[in-house]
Amino acid sequence: MSITRIPFERLPADIRRAVADKTGTVHRATTAPGGMNSGIASIVETDSGSVFVKGIPSDHPQVGAQRREAAIAPHLPASCPRLYWHLELDGWSLLGYELVDGRHADYTPGSQDLPLVEAALVDLQKVAAPADIDIKDAVDRWADYAPPGTLQHFDGEALLHTDYAPDNVLIVGDRARLVDWAWPTRGAAWIDPGTLALRLMNAGHPVEAAVAFADRFPSWRNARPEALAAFGAATASLWGEIAEENGTPWKLGMAEHAATLARALRPVP
Numbered sequence: 474m475s476i477t478r479i480p481f482e483r484l485p486a487d488i489r490r491a492v493a494d495k496t497g498t499v500h501r502a503t504t505a506p507g508g509m510n511s512g513i514a515s516i517v518e519t520d521s522g523s524v525f526v527k528g529i530p531s532d533h534p535q536v537g538a539q540r541r542e543a544a545i546a547p548h549l550p551a552s553c554p555r556l557y558w559h560l561e562l563d564g565w566s567l568l569g570y571e572l573v574d575g576r577h578a579d580y581t582p583g584s585q586d587l588p589l590v591e592a593a594l595v596d597l598q599k600v601a602a603p604a605d606i607d608i609k610d611a612v613d614r615w616a617d618y619a620p621p622g623t624l625q626h627f628d629g630e631a632l633l634h635t636d637y638a639p640d641n642v643l644i645v646g647d648r649a650r651l652v653d654w655a656w657p658t659r660g661a662a663w664i665d666p667g668t669l670a671l672r673l674m675n676a677g678h679p680v681e682a683a684v685a686f687a688d689r690f691p692s693w694r695n696a697r698p699e700a701l702a703a704f705g706a707a708t709a710s711l712w713g714e715i716a717e718e719n720g721t722p723w724k725l726g727m728a729e730h731a732a733t734l735a736r737a738l739r740p741v742p
């Protein structure tokens with residue numbers, strides 16, 4: 474669900490004061506490009522340096538996702554920016570992050586960003602989902618989409634990001650940083666390379682190249698073919714539903730790529 478993004482200056486004065494209590498005087502704020510779920514996404518220059526502030530009204534249906542994002546932050550690897558503070562005040566939920574002064578990843582074929590994205594995901598693939606916080610289970614997230622009798626394949630202990638939209642991957646120098654942990658999920662480690670493969674297709678990779686990219690990750694390479702086939706079918710069903718609800722061109726495109734991916738992952742009879 475998208476939300477109108479407002480500039481930092483439009484936040485109520487007491488909230489801006491609470492931010493200044495954390496950061497020192499705020500000198501300037503600029504709204505960040507990309508994404509659509511945050512009511513505030515601002516680069517804020519302060520006495521103590523720059524900080525990225527992301528926020529959502531406390532009565533917004535997505536506020537739970539933002540609180541999950543805050544809860545997972547201490548468990549994330551170094552490829553993700555640090556969370557400095559979390560404020561819940563006067564109708565707003567705000568997160569203050571380490572500023573990643575970069576640009577959105579370029580997923581097009583031959584892009585120099587792809588090895589950097591791969592390295593960030595390799596890092597993440599080593600992380601187990603923390604047991605003590607409430608995150609989604611892949612089995613629940615794919616329950617309505619996986620073919621009957623295949624859901625057990627999605628089960629696992631890895632910490633998954635699952636939303637590799639290129640505006641959630643920021644490139645700075647020779648590193649890719651993963652932002653926007655609104656959907657931290659516990660599940661089979663191969664799910665993340667699979668969701669990234671679909672995004673690569675959307676950026677112009679033929680399905681064979683996208684699957685070859687996923688194959689670079691041991692989790693995917695060693696996964697059972699039935700598991701990957703189930704993932705393909707579930708992904709096609711999920712994006713088919715999204716495109717049916719609201720058929721914008723990019724959603725229709727994603728649904729088409731997901732159907733192609735599903736065909737490529739279907740076992741040869």
Ligand SMILES: Nc1ncnc2c1ncn2[C@@H]1O[C@H](COP(=O)(O)OP(=O)(O)O)[C@@H](O)[C@H]1O
Nearest residue numbers: 505506507508509510511525572573640652653
């Ligand atoms: N730590 C950060 N530093 C700099 N820019 C960021 C940072 N985190 C996110 N952004 C920028 O803000 C945009 C929106 O943030 P994101 O966390 O993706 O929220 P959403 O997509 O839910 O609105 C991102 O696409 C990115 O351009």
Ligand SMILES: [Mg+2]
Nearest residue numbers: 508640641653
């Ligand atoms: Mg985003």
